[in-house]
Amino acid sequence: MxxxxxxxxxxxxxxxxxxxxxxxxxxxxxxxxxxxxxxxxxxxxxxxxxxxxxxxxxxxxxxxxxxxxxxxxxxxxxxxxxxxxxxxxxxxxxxxxxxxxxxxxxxxxxxxxxxxxxxxxxxxxxKEEEGSFLVGILAAMASKTGKVGYIGGMDIPLIRAFGCGYEQGAKYANPSVEVIQNMTGTTPAAWNDPGRGSELTKGQVDRGADVIYAAAGGTGVGVYQAAKDAGKLAIGVDSNQNHLHPGTMLTSMVKxxxxxxxxxxxxxxxxxxxxxxxxxGLKEGGVDWALDDNNRSLITAAMEKRVSQAKADIIAGKIKVHDYRSNNSCK
Amino acid sequence: MSQNSSTLPRWIDIGLIPILNVAMALLVSGLIILLIGESPLEAVQIMIQGALGYDEGIGYTLYYTTNFVFTGLAVAVAFHAGLFNIGGEGQAYIGGLGVGLFLLLADDSLSPILLLPVGIIAAGLFGAAWAAIPAYLQAYRGSHIVITTIMFNFIASALMVYLMVNVLIKPGQMSPESRVFLDTAHLPFAHEIFAWMGIKIARSPLNISIIWAAICCIGLWLFVWRTRWGYAIRSVGFNEKAAVYAGITPAKTIMLAMFISGALAGFVGVNEIMGVHHKLLLNYTAGYGFTGIAVSLMGRNHPFGIILASLLFGVLYQGGAELAFEVPTITRELVVVIQGLVILFSGALAYMSTPWIEWAYGALSRRQSSAGQGEG
Structure with a gap:
């Protein structure tokens, strides 16, 4: 839906x-x-x-x-x-x-x-990890370099849970994918630092990442802009941010x-x-991935099929997504 | 640091001019409030009523005042040695870490009577240690203390996040917070003390740390103006070369001043961690270290002035929160604007009105003396 x-x-x-x-x-x-x-x-x-x-x-x-x-x-x-x-x-x-x-x-x-x-x-x-899992699948499938990026806001367990679900999803779609993770900062200023978000994105692009997921509040604006400037793809968070840069925004993890x-x-x-x-979680419609006119052209039929299947499997309990917060570790 | 060498009597210099500065700041704030379509008089009334008009508001005002006294004194003692300590924020953060770690380790094993004094010492030592590194770099390596103390604020927040997220977090929860200390390790709140005496007042975060803040004010006054060390600190602040000529070692004096400065800032941790939150958490310093700079400037680096300036900022913080709560069109950003204007007028533009007041005072006293001659 x-x-x-x-x-x-x-x-x-x-x-x-x-x-x-x-x-x-x-x-x-x-x-x-x-x-x-x-x-x-x-x-x-x-x-x-x-x-x-x-x-x-x-x-x-x-x-x-x-x-x-x-x-x-x-x-x-x-x-x-x-x-x-x-x-x-x-x-x-x-x-x-x-x-x-x-x-x-x-x-x-x-x-x-x-x-x-x-x-x-x-x-x-x-269950942010479930929505992040789905966008992780999309990121890994859209990536040509086999490297995807994640930029978090302030380094706290909640934000690590986003990154952890994303990594699991990416590895689920492509076990050999490399996930590059960065946090923006250690103070609440990290939620609103587009400049730093942009710098981190450039750094990840230099290391080969071509799809970057940001869970960083206002910092994300800088991430998306930098991804657009470099001709790469980005994934939004919380709200549906697909409309920000059509053609760059692969999807959004909506919460x-x-x-x-x-x-x-x-x-x-x-x-x-x-x-x-x-x-x-996904079952209750609390989290999801966003598909609309702005990113329709970026999502191939194969991607949509794969991610819909994974969503159904998570809802049915066939795929278990690990929650970082359950043991403060991504293992 | 040298005071301004004006010809004005003391009561104008330290009484009238600060009041005028605050009045000018409020006037400009009033214009802004008028611009967004609210009544400035009503806003001032809400602020004063919210900060001083009822028991809960007074409690919050004095709780903020406690923090500002600590950070204001911290900035002042460094200032007397000619040092600009911008690192109060980080030193307060690490001071809180000190008292927090101590309580996490010892709240069940140590007698509750000992917890407060040792907690104070732990906060002071951690804060002082955090200030000692920039002090050493300034005293013996010539790295400018403004730069190093700012950088140490960031290092402090990075260290705290690392510790809270990875090491000290209570397992199985999302929020990066430690376990809550045992009840015996909580400082008594003001409303609890009053309840023991049979008086019921509303709950607020005000706790007995405020008594320690008062003791620090007296202690610092004695230290700076009544001891050899204080004399050495002021000498280095006034003129380092003359101090050397007088047999004072500037490097050691810088270390001493910053050590005390850091300890005072660290006491914010006693108020916040042991007094209010009763657990280690993130971001509890909330800019008190930076506001301490304005408090100290406004209080002319004197403990008595710092108490008054802290009270003013306590009123601004609590009254500002009340204002944002009561009037939806006045957002928290506008409250920051009002606080910023007070800092601007009483800090950066502190001496803007001095020439006019000197002129007015000169004219007045000339007229008085000539009138006196006419009569005689």
Missing amino acids: SFLKQTMIVGAALMLSVSAQAADDKPAVVFDMGGKFDKSFNQGVFEGAERFKKETGVAYREFEVTNETQREQAIRKMAQRGRSPIVGVGFAQASAIEAVAKEFPDLKFTIIDGFVELPNVQAVLF RVDVAAYNSFKTGGDGTWKSGVQSL
């Missing part, structure tokens, strides 16, 4: 339930340090929240944190104002959500990308954080909100 089609179906289904929206919901979202315009993860949540606002006319409160201590402060403030559901964005907010959720057992909390187990918390996790935020707001209003841990 294509990305667009899926969005439309989700959208249509949600349109139908607009009338059931309760009038008393007061959603709120606390963005993390990247900010709501990071062209990636936080922005995905922002778009989901905006879509909710547009469709239902219900306003939401928001806050962007600037340091570690503000996370708990902002979430508690939202709770004190009786906001519910409160969406926390990113694994770093997990401990703050946990602390505040215990103090306000009557309010609903959603943590995206984090794990908290409480009766009033909904934890939404994504539907927007749907997670939207659903939390939506179900919080109509009373169907459920606590518990959700792990969204």
Whole structure:
């Protein structure tokens, strides 16, 4: 199922339930340090929240944190104002959500990308390794040199999980493929450093890589530009970034954080909100690869067939993709 | 460093001019807020109310103040020796690593009474060690301390990421954080202390580190102005050649000043790691080291001035967060603009208004004296 089609179906289904929206919901979202315009993860949540606002006319409160201590402060403030559901964005907010959720057992909390187990918390996790596996297959099949690249943002386990899934997918399609991996940096600035992304891309191209996957937030913009300048291929992340450079963007690994935020707001209003841990993989449509008019010409029939088969196999459990985070190792 | 040699009385130099600088910064901020269609008066009211108007806000303001006192003092002591320590950020980071490692190793074996003093020593030693390398390079190899301390900030963050992601991470979780220290190793929060006394206040990250910050202020004042070492540091800062003539070894003095500077910056780790987060994590320094430079400049490198400047920045940080929270059109970027304007006017343009004030003061005092003569 294509990305667009899926969005439309989700959208249509949600349109139908607009009338059931309760009038008393007061959603709120606390963005993390990247900010709501990071062209990636936080922005995905922002778009989901905006879509909710547009469709239902219900306003939401928001806050962007600037340091570690503000996370708990902002979430508690939202709770004190009786906001519910409160969406926390990113694994770093997990401990703050946990602390505040215990103090306000009557309010609903959603943590995206984090794990908290409480009766009033909904934890939404994504199987990034599964989506990365698929784009890894495409990268290995599109590569003429037998070398593919990966550029991560800040060097943390989550970003290593992207790279690990990608490497497994590439090796699955072509066991002799070489995967060159680089991280942009060690501070949060690594999420928004297009210059460095561009330099790393040039370095990987010099070493022979001709398809480069970036999971680095705003840094990716530099990666895609450098890949385009060198006449190579690039793979986007989180949002569908195929439209950025048609002809260069081989595909995008989409992670539907927007749907997670939207659903939390939506179900919080109509009373169907459920606590518990959700792990969204290929099966649940939480992650996927993007195919649209912008990259149609780059994806051959053989590639599409192979990747669709792998997707079906992962969903059926025939292929097991290892998650770096399960043992902090890619083995 | 030499103070400016103006003819103005002290109360104008250290009282009126800083207040005028802040007022000018707020005036420009007000214009910007007006431009985006919000009321500047309402914004100031939200900031002040949010920072000083209720117990939780005061707690957060004083928590930020604690960090700024440590980094401000760190910059000031180096400044007295003529050194510009830009590395407070890295030294604070490594100081936190010091106290964090110590607590991870010893929180179950050492008596809780000993944990705080040894934790302080660990943070100070790690921070000082991180400052000692650039200090050595400056003192004995002539590498400029501004460059080396900046570079050591990056090395510190790289080291922390390596340790947190590969070594100290609690297994089976995504976030690069260590295990939480035992309860006995947590510094008491202000709201806990008040609760013991039967007074209920809202929870905030304010903890007893603020007392240590106050002790450091007094200690540093005594050290810089009442000891031989402090005299040596100030002599080297004023005039290195004259200091040599007076029998002072600049290289040793530079090492001493930077050692103390690094230790003070490292104490941010006590507040953050032992006081607030109770675990090792990434990015807890959040720019406090850099803001310390502005705090020290504004406080004229004197502990008392640094306390006032830290309070101001505490109000700006907490009030700014409150402002971004309450008024959706005022984003966190605009709050940074306001903070930046205060730094610009009280740091870079600190003496911009001095000529006018000198002129005004001169005119006033001439008129007064001539009026006095007329009467007599």
